[in-house]
Amino acid sequence: MGNEHRLLTLIICLVLGGGLIAAVLGASRAVGPHAGTASGRPAPSDYVDIRDVPRGSAATPVPGPEGSAGSVVVECGRNEQGHYNEDNLVVSPGLPGGAHHTHAYVGNLSTNAMSTAASLDAAATSCTGGDRSTYYWPVLRRPDRPGTRPHEGSAGHGNVGEILPEASVVVEFRGNPVSKVVPMPRFLRGMTGDAVAYTAADEADVRARWGCSGSPDRATTRYPRCPTGDRVTRTLVFPSCWNGLDTVGATHRSHLRFPAGNGVCPKDTFPVPELRLSLAYEVPPGLNVALDSFPEQRHSPKTDHAMFVNAMTDRQMAAVVDCLNAGRVCRI
Template sequence: MGNERRLLTLVVCLVLGGGLLLAAALGASRAAGPRPGHGAAGPAASDYVDIKDVPPSPDPAPAAGAAASTGSAGSVVVECGRNEEGHYNEDNLVVSPGLRAGAHHTHAYVGNLSADAMSTDASLSAAATSCTGGDRSTYYWPVLRRTDRPGSRPHETSAGHGNAGEILPEASVRVEFRGNPVSEVVPMPRFLRGMTGDAVAFTAGTGADVRARWGCSGSPDRSTTRYPRCPAGDRVTRTLAFPSCWNGLDTAGAGHRSHLLFPGAGGVCPRGTFPVPELRLTLAYEVPAGAPIALDSFPEQRHSPTTDHAMFVNAMTDGQMAGVVDCLNTGRDCRA
């Protein structure tokens, strides 16, 4: 009986000891923070590149045809500020309408000052806007952060999911519409939804929908899909071009992409689609040389720069859109 008691005591001690060791190991792991490959990790060192190591980009623009809507120039710049109002939220009206905090990361906005997950066509039409010409469209994108500085303001700490750090304000935001190099453009329908880029590009295994290009203000001929290291005095830039071939039927589509496609390499729209003004967002940031930066992202995307994306909802009036189309089709440069 004594031997059995001693054996039982030994077994209990071994079990308790193993549990304590496991708890200690787990505690140490949590205290050490995210490990490589953990959802909240990233960016990786390979996500950065010195802009001097990026070769100059060939001019991708095809020669304008006789019926082009761009002529020798042709663009419309919409003056919408640079989010001086501090319009941020974790919503995504285009991808997850009606779902609060459905983006799981923070977006910055210009244009419509009411835009959030609960917005409707009617509420967008009635809201105030940051655009000086009265455009009530909403234009938005994931914020860029400095990860070496803690965020303290509500919009810097509300996203969670591994998105942390001081949000970098945009030094400039350019909202621009361009024409098509081979034909005239037709008006976008009111309340057309559009998106560019791929928020899950890191895990998707394909770069087919990666569209954002990063660069430095002092090297406009160089662009990359990685975070650029810029010389002191240069601004970090993000350029997000949207698809511009509309199917003529829908203001939204399956996967938020099927109704609005990118033109081919020569600028020709796919069969069954029509060229509309091409929206291009260009964002610039003051980033000290060498400072670590990271896009807000889903945790498993590890803040990869390839996940950059942006969305818009066209809430221009028919008259405002007609002015954009007329400017582009006559090859002028205009401001709206």
């Protein structure tokens, strides 16, 4: 009887102790700009009037005489096909639902967690020029309206509300300001941004860039409040210095790195076309939008990110490189 009593006492202590530890950990994670957002929604401090954002934060290096000053826009639509899922082929291939939030896609119409080089190469695409690459990013929602379509409720993990469709999507490649670019290899995988920025130890991988269509010289890592008539914008710029060996890296970043501020690539890397995705949304004035995220990231705007897999043919990629290196403006 004494042993049973001691065992019961031990169990009660463990339960109470576990609850105390959980409370302490929860309190420590709540400290900071998101304190008090127990619902997991963005905090008031996550929003900013675009007029309060300093000008000039989006400056880029001026191309030099040896640079590749061209640009190429790939016409891929704005996901009119309604291609959504909770997969992430770049980060968690082979794991359906591995993203724990919903991604929107343009380009390859078959992309999911189980995609392979062969399946991507054989699939249809939304790109009018035949580019079978896949380009994708987390959806933006309006939490004030319940989602009624199947893909709006399939993510779970606090990602709720009506998905805001993209009013425009621009898939663009740019050159390098200080040198010519070389082709990306087929099926190169890349990512930009930090999906766990809210809980990360630092902001080294944060690449979120939010803005308003009427103020292209103002960029922020917070959700912008735009004047009536402006669209909310997201600009996602990818790393463009390839190690010359791998199409995928152990950390999903090591094989493809960002250049320095002046455009110079790190040692032992080669400049490839710089991909940037420019997204725009019609957001009613005063509406608090929320980015899909992992549950512990609380929809922080700093967690904005995107991925791509290059499935262009060698001929298509050569055309992109030729245009960039010749300094032309092209559309394919």
